[in-house]
Amino acid sequence: MISLLSNCTSGGCGAKIGPGELSKVLFGLPAFADPKLLVGFDASDDAAVYQIDADTAIVSTVDFFSPMVDDARIFGRIAAANALSDVYAMGGAPLFALNLVCYPEHMELEALGEILSGGAEKIQEAGAVLCGGHSIYDKEPKYGLAVTGRIDPKRIWHNNTPAPGDQLILTKPLGVGIVMAALRGEMADEQAVQAALYSMQRLNKYAAEKMQSFPISACTDITGFGLLAHAREMAGEATSLVLYPSELPYISQACAYAGDYLLTAAAQRNRNYMQGFVEMGDTPFVLQELMFDPQTSGGLFLSAPKFCAQELLSAIQEVEPQAAIVGEVLLAQDLPILLR
Amino acid sequence: MTQINAVGLICPIPVIRTKKALEGMGEAGGVVTVLVDNDIARQNLQKMATGLGYQSDYAQKENGNIEVTIVAGGGCAVEQQATEEGSGLVVAIGRDTMGEGSKELGQILIKGFIYALQELAPPPTHVLFFNSGSYLTSSDSNSLEDVRSLAAAGTVILTCGTCTNYYGITEKIGVGEIANMYDIVTTMAGAKRLINL
Numbered sequence: 001m002i003s004l005l006s007n008c009t010s011g012g013c014g015a016k017i018g019p020g021e022l023s024k025v026l027f028g029l030p031a032f033a034d035p036k037l038l039v040g041f042d043a044s045d046d047a048a049v050y051q052i053d054a055d056t057a058i059v060s061t062v063d064f065f066s067p068m069v070d071d072a073r074i075f076g077r078i079a080a081a082n083a084l085s086d087v088y089a090m091g092g093a094p095l096f097a098l099n100l101v102c103y104p105e106h107m108e109l110e111a112l113g114e115i116l117s118g119g120a121e122k123i124q125e126a127g128a129v130l131c132g133g134h135s136i137y138d139k140e141p142k143y144g145l146a147v148t149g150r151i152d153p154k155r156i157w158h159n160n161t162p163a164p165g166d167q168l169i170l171t172k173p174l175g176v177g178i179v180m181a182a183l184r185g186e187m188a189d190e191q192a193v194q195a196a197l198y199s200m201q202r203l204n205k206y207a208a209e210k211m212q213s214f215p216i217s218a219c220t221d222i223t224g225f226g227l228l229a230h231a232r233e234m235a236g237e238a239t240s241l242v243l244y245p246s247e248l249p250y251i252s253q254a255c256a257y258a259g260d261y262l263l264t265a266a267a268q269r270n271r272n273y274m275q276g277f278v279e280m281g282d283t284p285f286v287l288q289e290l291m292f293d294p295q296t297s298g299g300l301f302l303s304a305p306k307f308c309a310q311e312l313l314s315a316i317q318e319v320e321p322q323a324a325i326v327g328e329v330l331l332a333q334d335l336p337i338l339l340r
Numbered sequence: 341m342t343q344i345n346a347v348g349l350i351c352p353i354p355v356i357r358t359k360k361a362l363e364g365m366g367e368a369g370g371v372v373t374v375l376v377d378n379d380i381a382r383q384n385l386q387k388m389a390t391g392l393g394y395q396s397d398y399a400q401k402e403n404g405n406i407e408v409t410i411v412a413g414g415g416c417a418v419e420q421q422a423t424e425e426g427s428g429l430v431v432a433i434g435r436d437t438m439g440e441g442s443k444e445l446g447q448i449l450i451k452g453f454i455y456a457l458q459e460l461a462p463p464p465t466h467v468l469f470f471n472s473g474s475y476l477t478s479s480d481s482n483s484l485e486d487v488r489s490l491a492a493a494g495t496v497i498l499t500c501g502t503c504t505n506y507y508g509i510t511e512k513i514g515v516g517e518i519a520n521m522y523d524i525v526t527t528m529a530g531a532k533r534l535i536n537l
Contacts, residue, residue, distance in 0.1 A: 185356040261388040265351040265380040285391060
């Protein structure tokens with residue numbers, strides 16, 4: 001098989017433009033005002049939500065990146081799972097998807113077929129339909145989806161509306177960025193790689209479906225910005241999030257790799273971005289790195305009232321056994337994130 | 341010195357190559373310089389160096405490249421500092437007390453002296469221990485932690501091997517290196533300033 005990675009300078013969500021850099025340019029764009037636009041990009045939420053009528057809104061998102069794995073079909077699945085995830089993180093259900101494809105002219109088309117097949121598998125699994133797409137030549141292969149879903153406008157899970165007293169749940173293990181970095185350095189063991197690949201291909205559909213019967217204060221999905229950046233976004237101005245580093249779910253080998261400094265550039269960018277917003281306490285270095293680790297197709301990170309958090313966790317654990325309560329929500333403190 | 345060109349390589353590859361080079365130097369330590377093309381790689385390298393307890397520094401080079409220097413082990417750090425800008429100060433300690441008079445007082449004073457020494461900035465390039473001074477680097481010494489702080493600050497700690505053999509404490513030396521008389525003589529001869537105690 002041809003090597004997808006040899007064509008890439010960076011892959012997966014680690015290739016995202018840094019959160020600090022991005023906000024510098026987004027700031028300069030006009031704010032579009034339309035009362036039907038329930039969630040726009042000014043909220044830095046996961047997807048846009050546009051109201052159609054009293055009971056129906058559409059949720060729309062787009063996501064694509066270059067390969068972070070060599071296997072074309074797995075890459076396709078990961079890219080699609082990642083793109084679909086934003087719909088789930090808002091509380092919606094995907095309806096249809098369009099392929100976005102960039103592909104080198106000189107590369108064999110067979111691999112592209114594999115990528116698209118992998119993506120189509122995930123669209124099917126999501127219960128959505130593939131209805132077209134757009135493809136161009138590019139130096140590096142890239143793939144993703146534009147996804148449109150349906151959502152109840154009265155039940156939108158915003159990413160920055162947790163309530164003090166809530167508990168925080170993370171549905172997937174952290175560490176996929178570290179494991180893929182170890183793989184790049186040819187220092188990862190097979191079991192860790194399989195765990196990371198499984199996690200990245202896993203749709204957030206199943207956790208989101210369990211969440212539908214519970215009150216959810218806030219929800220987002222973890223991306224290349226890492227857990228802490230999303231936690232900061234969730235905390236907003238009104239609350240601070242306490243995270244329990246010792247409770248975090250992670251791919252077990254990731255800690256050892258972090259201890260060996262198998263770290264991505266994205267994790268360091270995330271660390272720089274979060275400087276001054278996190279009270280690290282005496283959190284060990286490796287756990288810090290897990291929280292800065294860029295996640296490709298990461299899990300859902302959600303805030304739910306304490307009275308039902310344990311029950312919700314149990315429900316989610318039926319489909320995501322590694323899910324855990326990883327923190328709680330306080331009224332705003334000196335810093336948006338405290339580690340205890 | 342080992343040089344690594346990591347221009348065009350993305351993390352964690354520069355870190356992995358550097359770590360392998362550092363590990364390849366073994367106990368003796370040494371200097372690794374790594375050329376990288378972005379500041380994030382520089383930060384990751386220094387994060388590793390700090391985590392492993394090594395000193396590091398960096399300098400901007402042409403084409404936006406950055407050269408990171410990591411010093412593993414005490415020896416090389418100070419050889420460089422001595423030739424470049426270090427204090428050039430060598431302290432030779434030939435006894436386990438300070439000054440003439442009460443032995444008990446002398447022991448209190450030598451402990452205070454070594455403690456004060458490790459507060460000195462820049463630190464001495466070398467501290468030499470010989471004759472009964474050898475006891476000060478052994479596990480029986482109540483100055484051992486202070487001597488270790490000196491070593492951590494980059495000071496080379498040398499203890500006379502003939503002396504540790506004579507006193508039967510070679511196995512107890514808890515910091516720095518065992519040195520022969522040739523090492524001691526060349527270190528003293530190379531000193532810009534020498535304090536003899």
